[in-house]
Amino acid sequence: MVNQPSLMPDLSVEIAGILMKNPVLTGSGTFGYGEEMSQIYDLSLLGALTVKGLSLRPQSGNRPPRICETPAGMLNSIGLQNIGIEAFVRDKLPFLRRIDTRVIANIYGHSAEEYAEVANILDSANGVDGIELNISCPNVKKGGMAFGTDRAETCRVVRHVRKATRLPLIVKLSPNVTDITEFALAAEDEGADALSLINTLLGMAIDIHEKRPRLSRGVGGLSGPAIRPVALRMVYQVSQVTRLPVIGMGGVVCAEDAVAFLLAGASAVSVGTANFVDPLCPLEIVAGIEDYMKAHGFSRVQELSGALDMGES
């Protein structure tokens, strides 16, 4: 099907009831609380921004070294160092309210009840447009990935949080499972409004001279271009089975990557590690998607989602 090329393609998308001016978000843990990045560019140009994972109480995080570079990527083991939900609402949210973009709060808990409590606090805090449930962090002992790699636990935590908030609920899936579609469907059944994927892949690097792991905790989460093919495959698989909108992420660094995720079935993309390498890249991605739409005759960005030709007749 060939569409009529339009002069001004419509980049806006609605995900889980959150209306975004374009389909480019920033990934949790790669954008601080927004403030830092506002010193470099105008954040209102983003579709949405996602803040660092928030927990009920402040977390000191893991001992350094927490990061190391790997081929076309990096490992991190931050351990969710964050200021806690109360300080976030008190000290960070006022700034975010003033920015004309959507704000997604990424949350994390040690138990389903704790997740629900954090969600509930955000429910009454004006300024958050949606909650992203991090059940996929590989860098904490208790909680985190444990919830996202056990189907029953995924169901339990999503159910608890669903009851605790009226805010749009995005569930962030772990790639460290055999079949990610099972977890997508579990989250959908329990009332999630959207899915985001992927979180980091569990990995490791070793300093052979010191005979020690490069990260203090031994293992960490792999991100960046290195994980892009895995992420793309998972976004494709999940999009095939779910009716929920999917936010695709994992190694997106340029508009071509973003378009590939959209074609694979994502409704929007999130930029993570690339924010470290090229802070302005989300803006270049927005512009590049628009160029692609013009060149290929798409008038609305939604039309890209799943417009993949698998060559089957």
Next chain:
Amino acid sequence: MSFFPIRQVKARVTGNHQVAEATFRLVLSAKEFPAAAQPGQFIMLRTSTTEDPLLRRAFSLHDRKDDHLGILYKVVGRGTDWMARRRPGDVIDLIGPLGRGFSSAPPLRKALLVAGGMGIAPFRLLVRSLQSEGVEILLFYGARTAGDLLELEEMEAASVSLLLATEDGSRGEKGRVTELFREHFRKVEPSASFKIFACGPQAMLYEVARIALGQEIACDVSLESQMACGLGTCMGCVIATGSGYQRVCREGPVFSAQSLLLDESAVKHE
């Protein structure tokens, strides 16, 4: 129109000269780079044009004159090797100025600078600013060997008193710069109008911090750490301080000796 204090700039190489073994001085023309940059601040350089190596590399701001930026760097791996192969006219993408620099508030009368190896890099700008405030400057400077002692002419021209140490004894005292520094306080009474500024390997910095705390002299140390963003967003670069883990790229790279936890086991983990 908003004001963006941190800029991503495409800078043009105007010079890249070898100044010692595996050590180069890179000069970049960067008109859009904010003029307000402080001594001790740093920049993040993209040292590749592909996805591998991926992350930017951190470098102290070494010089700043008109539209030009200087970086003094040592080739230690892939990124710095890429830098050494840049020629005049090439473009390098950089972000800055980043972090908190040295603070030299009055009643500062005498500055004791301690540098180890490449730790000399941020001192050119610091010396310039201290000099303009009429502060007397002593530089304790240690390196592996005489050839690795950089910036000596510049420092002498700026009337900085030099106290040198090399590990092989080829110039100055044989041994470590921290020994030279400790020795100094056997002869000189500390005063409230002194301040110590240190930059170099972490072990040296923590040693200097201990001496400073012992002598009750204000002391700024400039730390390094593995960085991913340099912008304060990834939480990857933290070090242990009295108020918990703090970001070297944001609350630092310059920390006061008092704020550092010299014994990391004191950090509380949940």
